[in-house]
Amino acid sequence: MRDTVVNSNTVSVVEILDTTLRDGAQGEGISFSLQDKIAVVRALDELGVSWIEAGNPGSNPKDLEFFRLAGKLKLENSKLCAFGPTRKKGIKSEDDPQLQSLLDANTPGVVFFGKSWDLHVTEVLRVSLEENIAMIAETAAFLKAHGKTVIYDAEHFFDGWLANSEYALSTVKAALDAGADRIVLCDTNGGCFPDTIADGVRAVAEKVPGTILGIHTHDDSGFASANAAAAVKAGCRHVQGTLVGFGERCGNTSLAALIPSIEIKIGLPCLPGGKLELIYDLTRQVAEIANVSVPDNLPYVGGHAFSHKAGMHADGILKLSRSFEHIDPSLVGNERSFLMSEVGGRSAIAERVKKIDPSITRDHPVIAELARKLKELEAEGWQFEGADGSFELLVRREIAAQLAAQLPAQNAGLLPAPFFHIEAYRVVSEHPTGETLACSHAWVKVLVDGQHEIAAAEGDGPVNAMDGALRRALTRFYPQLGKVRLSDYKVRVIDGKNATAAKVRVLIESTDGIKRWATVGVSEDIIDASRAALVDSIEYKLISDIEQKTKVH
Incomplete structure (x- = not known):
């Protein structure tokens, strides 16, 4: 666990908090059983995220039972944290049952959220601005007094900062002065642009220098990953999101798409050494547990992330990979694929055929015949770019047919006699x-x-x-x-x-x-x-x- 972060402007490590089991579970169609939650924790621990936000123990009996069982898990890389609100208005922190449930979860860390937007304070929470400040400060102090690593999620921070910057900053200062270890700035509505996010982060860093700042973004405007990356470049060293990207409304920042950008493009490590190449497989594992598919166009780990269809692209890739690929796909555990179609060209076909028979080159008669058949079959409605299995069988049948006509003995193994x-x-x-x-x-x-x-x-x-x-x-x-x-x-x-x-x-x-x-x-x-x-x-x-x-x- 990386508690070595001391200054959000200078530290060369970014800690990751995955909220798949909390914010992700709020996504439409997502429902985790108790065993599902345990399986997700194991996968995220294997990946090496710093924190796993595992749910709100005060919201339902299943989360309470999960925290009881999770306390027995031996995690190698991650720490669990429970999530909940500030104390309720008009009562003391020690008398608030939700805060007590956060302590009863028995996790090393606690994430609590409070209002940073004066509109929410007066119109949604319906308390005075002063009472909201007291609720934030007293909650942070209460949790810290019980030995927790306290992470404060400043809900709607950027909207609040745009509307009333002085008040939004005062809520952050209240949490920090009361003992919060990390201040997380949330684009809760997901409506901000990267420049607003960067400006807001810098404003907070100036107000509270030396603080570990974090970012939590949603994808309602399609900028979740871009906003999170902008926040990191502006100084945040704690990032929250869900591995696959599902979550409330349009979803959260997809950590599977963001972590590689931070590690490879920005140059700041997020995971223990050697773990980044596991992100492709573990993203699929978590998606399988959630009973969803990894979007094919998800950057880095999607099925189409390193797929090439156009003949010119395939030819360029084979000559110089970086001509049409921004990174080596193996860095994230993914692999290059050439989509088979009538526009693919012989180079792409030959590259796929080499996996079956390395002796076949671009100019081999098999390649010419396969190119002809692909055009003919696609004209009839067949499509192989998403059907690797059928394409491989087509290749094997063509190789076997040509070898059978020339040297029957060499056909063995390429395509056995029909199985049935x-x-x-x-x-x-x-x-x-x-x-x-x-x-x-x-x-x-x-x-x-x-x-x-x-x-x-x-x-x-x-x-x-x-x-x-x-x-x-x-x-x-x-x-x-x-x-x-x-x-x-x-x-x-x-x-x-x-x-x-x-x-x-x-x-x-x-x-x-x-x-x-x-x-x-x-x-x-x-x-x-x-x-x-x-x-x-x-x-x-x-x-x-x-x-x-x-x-x-």
Whole structure:
């Protein structure tokens, strides 16, 4: 833990407070179970954030129980802090049950928030300006007297500073004089621009020199990360946000997008050495726990952050990576990808094919044929830029076809004989249905090494039912498929002018709990398109397992 911060204007370390379990939990659709919260704490501790703001123990029984259990955790890098308001108006701090709950949480640190905007004091809190100052000061003194590291969140600070700078600064001074260890300036409404944030930070630094200043921003104007970065450059050495970026309204600063900028671009360390490269995987781990997806366009860690589609870009990257990439993706645990499309060019295709067969160069006949097929298939509605699994199978089939025509013996291992063949299938949906759990039923007959297997399954929809029946039939032959599940399913109508006869493109994402891959299918029949994507998904998994065993041995 970095309690070495002494001067926000000179210290070369930025401490990170992650509020996924508090502010993040206020985001729409986000709900953590008790075990979810413990899992998030473990992930954030592994990443190495300085503080984990774990909830408001005075707000609900689940948070109270969490703090009881969390006290038994042995954290290596992080410290927990509880969150709550100032004392209520008209009572003493020692008589306030919410402040007592903050002490009962038994965390090393406590974050409390108070009003910095006179509008909120008089119109929302409805107390006098003087009483608000007393509430802030007395709360800070009470928590400090009980041995806590006290972090004061100056709520609506920048709006308050613009409206009445003298009063906003006096609230900060009151908390600091009463014993607060850190002063966090909050853009609670998320409406400020970076220049306002920087000016506000500098004004506070001038008023209270030598103080550890922090920043807490929201993304309502799309400037959360920019505002936080501006605050750091202006002197803040404590940053609050949520790893994935979800939170109240439009969300909080995404720490996964901000931390790399601070470490790599500004040059100030935020995490223990060697931890930055874990941020890609751990961001996905926290997103999975929250049951959300990491936005593909999230800087640094998004799936598209280092993806290249245009042929000119791909060619430039292969010659000089920094020509079209602002950092080395491996620094954050991400990796470069070339999106396969009709505009991708041979260089991009060759780079992807090298991962399967390093001997194939840009001028190889396989590359020319793949480029031709990509244009032809995309004209028919296929799209491979988001379906790496299907593209890899396309590559393997083309390499195998050309080698089989020239040197059949060299085909071994690139594309094994078909793992299975679907001889027949049937999917039925019933509406309305008396079933409480499922409205669709599927039946499938497969052939594997001369043996037939028939299986049936029910599901919430026809694709879910078909997926269940197909994997149930194949698990007898390939037990590893029991761990595979669909993690995402998308349907796109390709040409709407044909109405219900239009082609559809189905993109599915699958996972075995460790790896993720995406496959695609196209047809006028949505069930048949789904079948094609499902078959590719299973074949990709089985081929990957064979390759993994080959590498091990």
